[in-house]
Structure formats: structure tokens, C-alpha cells
Amino acid sequence: MSDVSGSELRALMARVPSVEKIMASAQFATLVNDYGRTQVLNAVRDALDAWRVSAQSGDASVSALDNARLHATVETALHKRNESRLRSVFNLTGTVLHTNLGRALLPDEAVRAVMSALTQPANLEFDLATGKRGDRDDLIDDLICELTGAEAATVVNNNAAAVLLTLSALAAKKEVVVSRGELVEIGGAFRIPDIMSRAGAKLREVGTTNRTHLKDYDEAINARTALLMKVHASNYAINGFTKEVRIDEIAPLAHSRGLAVAVDLGSGTLVDLSQWGLPREPTVRETVEAGADVVTFSGDKLLGGPQAGLIVGRRDLIAKIKKHPLKRALRVGKLTLAALEPVLRLYRAPEQLAARLTTLRLLIRSADDIHGAAQRVQPALQLAIGTRYVVAVEPMFSQIGSGALPVDVLPSYGLVIRMADGKRGGRYLFALEKQLREMARPVLGRIADDALRLDLRCLEAADEAQLIAQLTPQAKDNSA
Numbered sequence: 001m002s003d004v005s006g007s008e009l010r011a012l013m014a015r016v017p018s019v020e021k022i023m024a025s026a027q028f029a030t031l032v033n034d035y036g037r038t039q040v041l042n043a044v045r046d047a048l049d050a051w052r053v054s055a056q057s058g059d060a061s062v063s064a065l066d067n068a069r070l071h072a073t074v075e076t077a078l079h080k081r082n083e084s085r086l087r088s089v090f091n092l093t094g095t096v097l098h099t100n101l102g103r104a105l106l107p108d109e110a111v112r113a114v115m116s117a118l119t120q121p122a123n124l125e126f127d128l129a130t131g132k133r134g135d136r137d138d139l140i141d142d143l144i145c146e147l148t149g150a151e152a153a154t155v156v157n158n159n160a161a162a163v164l165l166t167l168s169a170l171a172a173k174k175e176v177v178v179s180r181g182e183l184v185e186i187g188g189a190f191r192i193p194d195i196m197s198r199a200g201a202k203l204r205e206v207g208t209t210n211r212t213h214l215k216d217y218d219e220a221i222n223a224r225t226a227l228l229m230k231v232h233a234s235n236y237a238i239n240g241f242t243k244e245v246r247i248d249e250i251a252p253l254a255h256s257r258g259l260a261v262a263v264d265l266g267s268g269t270l271v272d273l274s275q276w277g278l279p280r281e282p283t284v285r286e287t288v289e290a291g292a293d294v295v296t297f298s299g300d301k302l303l304g305g306p307q308a309g310l311i312v313g314r315r316d317l318i319a320k321i322k323k324h325p326l327k328r329a330l331r332v333g334k335l336t337l338a339a340l341e342p343v344l345r346l347y348r349a350p351e352q353l354a355a356r357l358t359t360l361r362l363l364i365r366s367a368d369d370i371h372g373a374a375q376r377v378q379p380a381l382q383l384a385i386g387t388r389y390v391v392a393v394e395p396m397f398s399q400i401g402s403g404a405l406p407v408d409v410l411p412s413y414g415l416v417i418r419m420a421d422g423k424r425g426g427r428y429l430f431a432l433e434k435q436l437r438e439m440a441r442p443v444l445g446r447i448a449d450d451a452l453r454l455d456l457r458c459l460e461a462a463d464e465a466q467l468i469a470q471l472t473p474q475a476k477d478n479s480a
């Protein structure tokens with residue numbers, strides 16, 4: 001196999017410049033400047049080692065090792081190694097609040113606040129009025145109370161943490177009564193019975209999967225009961241012969257027995273979304289008014305903010321929750337608080353919310369508007385993927401995602417890619433899906449019914465331009 005003789009090989013080896021000489025060359029100075037000497041040195045050594053191995057194995061291309069080729073190899077290796085692992089993608093899956101793609105996208109106000117918090121010191125736990133130590137919750141608890149009608153509020157890392165902390169603080173070593181119809185699992189690791197046992201509380205299941213009555217709760221109450229709890233069924237619906245006990249029915253029972261009602265609202269919303277034609281979800285305010293003593297909900301679902309878990313409710317219970325040692329472990333950082341505050345403030349102007357809150361804007365974007373985007377992107381996509389495929393503009397349905405009912409769908413438009421020969425083309429569709437996923441900014445759609453489907457609901461103007469540019473080789477060359 002080897003067609004390089006021993007003496008030729010020795011001659012080639014002798015021609016390889018020393019590492020010092022390579023590093024000192026002008027070409028490599030830029031790399032050293034960009035990546036630092038240590039990384040460049042290691043990359044050069046790796047490249048030389050690889051070259052020696054291929055030289056010794058008789059690879060015919062060994063003679064071509066020169067400074068330019070070495071530089072290109074090293075540059076590529078360094079670039080690849082230092083590429084961000086967390087990357088921007090195009091979410092064309094049709095799921096607006098996609099948990100795997102980071103859920104809510106934040107409005108500019110939040111982005112600017114995070115930038116300041118990142119680069120400048122801030123009064124995170126410092127009371128500017130008194131000059132004394134402050135509490136990070138003080139920054140936004142008034143705002144949360146104003147928007148929810150609750151007496152007190154606190155914020156933790158996410159809603160799972162909010163539920164864990166609430167149960168730990170209010171129900172450890174005691175019983176929590178929950179309907180069998182509400183013992184839900186939310187995306188793998190979050191299951192109400194598991195969280196309950198982690199919190200040291202004992203789950204007291206009542207009723208049946210489809211029907212639970214007030215007397216079921218009543219009969220379950222005993223000296224060890226701490227809470228009556230309701231959990232929003234989020235990601236599934238029970239239809240048919242069903243009975244659920246409302247919060248305003250449970251609350252008087254709980255209160256008459258000296259107990260509190262805790263509600264895990266899941267997504268939780270601060271405004272009635274049905275005014276924009278979205279499915280009706282109980283608001284946090286309505287839940288508090290119905291008699292819930294503690295309510296937990298997510299920051300990055302329908303609320304449209306950063307990942308966070310908000311806990312609102314009765315002053316004495318929130319105080320107890322804040323004093324629990326887990327609160328310190330589950331607390332949010334300054335970036336979360338910086339992002340959350342301006343998002344919450346947008347809710348003070350509900351008439352402007354639809355334009356300014358990104359999540360809401362995407363959820364209520366009209367099918368007509370999305371249709372326009374689909375028509376503009378279609379030619380670029382067709383050209384980019386070639387004649388093996390046909391790209392059609394077609395109506396489709398988006399989903400809200402993240403704990404909104406999968407049965408609630410939003411009329412949308414998108415690009416549907418099928419095989420030009422009318423065949424099913426499984427592997428070609430998978431190959432195309434992979435090709436789009438491997439672009440500089442990955443394009444993520446979904447394959448269903450022998451077609452690759454790209455829902456354009458989440459492709460707003462700036463992203464649309466970027467997608468078209470990425471699909472159009474000339475445009476990319478010009479901009480480079």
C-alpha cells in the first residue's frame with residue numbers, strides 16, 4: 001500500500017518546519033491573537049501528528065504539507081472547537097413554546113435589561129432607599145402582586161422548583177389531598193407524585209381518573225392533612241363523563257377546616273387570552289380570587305418571560321416558603337430578574353401586549369400574514385433543495401406548546417416538501433431534514449405524512465430575511 005519509500009519519508013519529515021517557526025510566522029499570528037497561544041500550539045501539534053501518521057501510512061498526499069495547508073487545517077480545527085454549542089435555530093416546528101428550543105422568546109425591553117445586568121453592578125440585594133441589605137424578591141414582588149391580586153410573591157428557578165418548594169415548606173411530613181385526575185406528568189421528569197415524595201409530603205389521592213367530588217376531598221381530610229392541592233392538567237384532556245371540583249368549591253371546605261389550597265397552574269397567564277381568540281385559560285388573578293392560598297406558575301410559558309417559577313399567595317404562607325432552606329438553593333439569578341421585570345411591566349398596558357409581548361404576538365399571528373411569509377420563502381427554498389423535491393405553500397396547524405392542550409391548534413401556513421416524483425421518499429426526506437438541520441443556523445421542521453413540514457408562524461421579518469439569505473448562495477457571498 002505504501003508508495004513512499006523510507007528515504008522519501010525521511011526527506012518529507014525533514015522538510016516539516018519546526019513548531020517554533022510555524023508559530024512565529026505572520027500567518028499564525030492572527031490565529032494566536034484570536035484563540036490564544038496555548039490552543040494554537042496544541043492544534044498545530046495535533047495537525048503535525050496527524051500528518052506524520054498519514055505520511056508513515058503511505059498516504060500519497062503527504063508531500064503537500066506546506067504552511068498554507070497547515071494553516072487551513074489548524075484554522076478549521078480551532079474554529080470548530082470554539083463554535084458555540086448553544087446555537088440559534090429556526091423554529092419551524094409549529095410549536096411556539098417549544099421546551100427543547102428554549103420556550104418563550106423575550107421582547108427587546110428584557111434583552112436590554114439583561115445586557116445591563118450582565119455588564120454593570122446592580123442593586124440585586126441592596127435597598128437603595130435605606131442603603132442596607134435588601135431581598136432580591138423585593139425587586140418584583142410588588143409588580144407580581146399588582147398583576148395577580150395576591151398579597152405576596154416570590155420567584156424561583158422554574159415552576160417545578162416552585163411546586164417542590166411550596167410542598168416542602170407547607171406540607172413536609174403531612175398529607176396533601178389531590179384528585180386522581182390531576183396526578184400528571186409534565187415532560188418526563190416532573191410528576192406530581194414524585195415531587196410530592198421528594199418534598200417529604202404524603203400524597204393522598206382522592207376520586208377517580210375521570211370524576212372527583214367535593215365529598216371525596218372532605219372525607220380525605222384528617223389531622224395530618226396540610227393542603228388540598230389542584231394541578232392544572234396542562235398537556236392532556238379528559239373528555240366525556242367527567243367531574244372536577246372547582247377551586248371556589250374546594251376553598252371554602254379547606255378554609256372551614258383550617259387548611260390551605262395550593263394550585264399548580266402550570267402555564268398560568270396574567271390576562272384572559274380568549275380576547276385574542278386563544279383558548280381560555282384561568283388567569284392567576286381568577287385563581288387567587290377563587291380562593292387559592294398559594295398559586296405556582298411558569299415564567300417562560302404563556303407569560304412570555306424567562307425560565308422562572310412564580311409563587312403567589314397569602315402573606316403568611318409566602319413568608320414561610322421564603323424562609324425554607326430550599327429557597328436559597330432554588331433562587332433565581334440577576335439575569336432572570338432583569339428579564340422578568342420588563343416582561344411583567346408590559347402587562348400594565350394590556351392594549352399593547354399583542355404587539356409587544358413576543359410570545360403573544362407569535363401565538364395570535366394571522367394565517368394571512370404567515371401565508372405571505374410562506375410565499376416569499378418558497379422560491380428560495382425550492383431553488384436551494386433542487387428538483388428532486390417540490391415545495392408547496394399549504395395551510396397547517398401550529399400548537400401553543402409547553403403545557404397548553406395539544407387539542408388547541410392555531411390555523412397557520414407553511415412550506416410542505418414532498419418528493420417530485422410523487423413517491424413517499426422516506427430516506428430522501430430524512431436526508432433533507434438533516435441537511436436543513438446542519439445549516440449554519442439550523443432549520444428545524446417536522447416530518448409527517450410523507451412530507452417535511454415547515455410552519456412559518458415563528459418566522460418574523462428579520463428571521464425571514466435571514467432564512468432567505470441562508471438559502472440563497474449568492475446573497476451569502478455578497479454579504480461576506
Ligand SMILES: *Cc1c(COP(=O)(O)O)cnc(C)c1O
Nearest residue numbers: 158159160186234266267298403
Ligand atoms: C409546565 C408545568 C410544570 C413545570 O414547569 P417548569 O417551569 O417547566 O418547571 C409544572 N406543573 C404544570 C402543571 C406544568 O404545566
